[in-house]
Amino acid sequence: MELLTSVVLAAALAAGPATPPPEPLKPAVAPTDSIGETDLDERIRFMANFPNELYRLYGSESAGKGQWGDALRNFTKAAQYADKYSQHRISLMYWHGAGVARDPAVAYAWADLAAERAYPSFLVLREKMWLALTPSEKERALSVGEELYAKYGDKVAKPRLAAAILRQKSQITGTRTGQITSKVQVRSPSSGSPDLWDKSGYEMNSMYASWRLDPERYWAVEDAIWKDGSVDVGPASKTGNGPARP
Numbered sequence: 001m002e003l004l005t006s007v008v009l010a011a012a013l014a015a016g017p018a019t020p021p022p023e024p025l026k027p028a029v030a031p032t033d034s035i036g037e038t039d040l041d042e043r044i045r046f047m048a049n050f051p052n053e054l055y056r057l058y059g060s061e062s063a064g065k066g067q068w069g070d071a072l073r074n075f076t077k078a079a080q081y082a083d084k085y086s087q088h089r090i091s092l093m094y095w096h097g098a099g100v101a102r103d104p105a106v107a108y109a110w111a112d113l114a115a116e117r118a119y120p121s122f123l124v125l126r127e128k129m130w131l132a133l134t135p136s137e138k139e140r141a142l143s144v145g146e147e148l149y150a151k152y153g154d155k156v157a158k159p160r161l162a163a164a165i166l167r168q169k170s171q172i173t174g175t176r177t178g179q180i181t182s183k184v185q186v187r188s189p190s191s192g193s194p195d196l197w198d199k200s201g202y203e204m205n206s207m208y209a210s211w212r213l214d215p216e217r218y219w220a221v222e223d224a225i226w227k228d229g230s231v232d233v234g235p236a237s238k239t240g241n242g243p244a245r246p
Helices: 002-014 036-045 051-064 068-079 084-096 104-114 120-132 135-152 152-168 215-227
Strands: none
Touching: 036 051, 051 068, 051 152, 068 084, 068 215, 084 104, 084 120, 104 120, 104 135, 120 215, 135 152, 152 215
């Protein structure tokens, strides 16, 4: 046993100092996946006309319950509407093998897609994954990435969300229950947080601010949130019903 130990130690010394492993990646479960029923119902009403937000919410709910198949299905639906956070969650699921066979190459491809808009936290995660890939995994990751960009990249996914936003805007005909006199307020997330109910945030003017009905302003707000948490909201407006919960 001593001889074997000496041989192993000698081989390790001859190979030189080991390359430090990259910092551990965040697990597939996020703190915001824990959602109470009352809070969930309120969020569903708030996000009903935004398929990116709605399916992201369903994905988080499923992940919080350990229902990874449903989580992947809903995050993928949200990813079709240019939802970078959902693309990021999919990458972590493939990296950790949560609900799917672990596949670092596919995980990196999704992480690269999530980092398309250069959000700092997603860029860092992408680079950590890249450092951990083998040469063959890197080659396959680039190939898979081309396929993902063709279906989920902003060039094709943003128009899908824009169409959904503009469709609900065209359906606005005023309130259905009379004039609204009370003010409804929600919280803006802190920097890099996808959760509009993040308690570290601050009050917004309205649940249906005008920027949510303008695709370009919507993405500008989203970019600001993920980069530094700053948002600019507008006056309230009323929208109709959205897609049913799966």
